[in-house]
Amino acid sequence: MKSLLLFLSAFLIFNQITKAQYVNIKINNLVVVIAKKDTLIGKDNHVVLENNSSKEETELINTNNLIIKASYQVSTNNSVWRSNLKKSAVNVRINYVFFYNGKKQKVKTQRIFYLDEERTFEEIQMAAFMDGINNTIITLKYQCMLN
Numbered sequence: 001m002k003s004l005l006l007f008l009s010a011f012l013i014f015n016q017i018t019k020a021q022y023v024n025i026k027i028n029n030l031v032v033v034i035a036k037k038d039t040l041i042g043k044d045n046h047v048v049l050e051n052n053s054s055k056e057e058t059e060l061i062n063t064n065n066l067i068i069k070a071s072y073q074v075s076t077n078n079s080v081w082r083s084n085l086k087k088s089a090v091n092v093r094i095n096y097v098f099f100y101n102g103k104k105q106k107v108k109t110q111r112i113f114y115l116d117e118e119r120t121f122e123e124i125q126m127a128a129f130m131d132g133i134n135n136t137i138i139t140l141k142y143q144c145m146l147n
Contacts, residue, residue, distance in 0.1 A: 023074045023146060024046065024047070024048055024049075024147050025146055026045075026046055027060070027143070028044050028145070029044075029141075029143045030043070030044070030045070030061065030140075031141045033138070033141075034138050035136045035137060036137070040066070045060065049072055049073070056071070057069035057070060057071045057097065058070050058072070060140070061140075066138065067097075068098050068099075068138075069096070069097045069099075070094055070097075071094070072093070073092070073095075074091065074093075074146065075090075075093075076089065076090055089114055090113045090119065090146075091110060091111070092110065092111040093110050094110070096125055096140070098127040098129075098138060100127070100129045100138060101129065101131075103129050105128075105129065109125060119147065120144065120145045121143075122144075123140070123142050123143075123144050124140070124141045125140045
């Protein structure tokens with residue numbers, strides 16, 4: 001009886017592990033422009049999403065006065081009954097956190113892919129940081145590919 005319970009629990013654990021889905025996100029050509037004058041080049045990155053979401057934020061760039069982090073989530077619309085086009089959609093949600101000179105700003109975005117569309121896109125996000133009447137605009141740009 002004990003061995004049967006052990007076998008069943010091992011089977012259930014194995015079953016849950018094999019159900020986990022993995023999505024790979026490749027980030028290439030990362031460029032950050034600060035106030036249209038300073039340009040930073042980031043390194044290429046690879047994010048593995050277990051069960052279609054990142055467990056922690058991925059650090060895209062880290063300098064002495066600028067840190068940009070992102071978390072990713074991928075979902076599908078399997079329950080849409082009115083349209084095959086919408087039923088085939090793949091949604092990519094990206095949450096950014098910009099830290100600049102001690103200030104923090106969050107930016108959210110979403111990409112939707114339909115049918116057999118190629119799962120690649122160019123991401124461009126901006127964050128504005130105010131300091132009195134002066135503002136600094138930070139532009140983040142990179143190529144992203146899901147597979």
